[in-house]
Amino acid sequence: MYGIAMLMKELVAASTEPLVLSILSRGESYGYAVIQEVKRLSGDKIEWTDGMLYPVMHRIEDRDSIKSRWDESETGRKRKYYSLKKGGKMAMVRHQEQWSLVHGVLSGLQKEHYV
Amino acid sequence: MYGIAMLMKELVAASTEPLVLSILSRGESYGYAVIQEVKRLSGDKIEWTDGMLYPVMHRIEDRDSIKSRWDESETGRKRKYYSLKKGGKMAMVRHQEQWSLVHGVLSGLQKEHYV
DNA sequence: TTGATATACATTGCAAGGTTATGTATGGTA
């Protein structure tokens, strides 16, 4: 393997939920598509496995941030579609605020380094 | 308690090590001072406990990113001073790259939301 | 028809790491 290093575990943990919520805020989607979308948006740098994502989706649903419904795709295959609930919208904003806070401190420290 | 919400656990896990490494990249420091520095830099929004930080410092040292030495402070009290090693400098850069990547994807999604 | 690949979701088990609680010890101050 060469090139892009895998994301560190802790950063994956911290980014998974905000990324999922942000993607669903653009409209209904399903697990497999979310994995592909994250890969696309990151320029192939973030590659989630399904074994990682599905438990996360269940957890977020248990927390009442998203809801799901089973439906058939155009191809006849069954899919579980997820969409954002009101609580999920609020959770997303909270995540974004906290990310901004930490990112601000970190980038501040990085700037200081060159002064 | 009112006002600032506590950082989510996952975000704490993802930010602790890069923050510690970045602070030490400015020069030698010790546990208690690192806690206060993070509090200051975050505008009192990030308040680490010592029970949380010391195991982190030990882990980072085990990973060979930092080294420590015991010394006396001006007040005569004993302190464990930490400083960045070569591997720690590289680890810090790797953390910063990964943070930038995730932050880019997240902020991209947030912008999209208003288009 | 056979095999390979992509799609699509689920669960089990291990390891890693934050949090809380607890312990030890010293210096300054009211």
Place this chain on the structure above:
DNA sequence: TACCATACATAACCTTGCAATGTATATCAA
């Protein structure tokens, strides 16, 4: 004398990422 801030350490608990494994269907090429 009592209390608080300073300063470090560790044990127990709980959450959670993530790899491994399983099930099932659609598509397409050989």
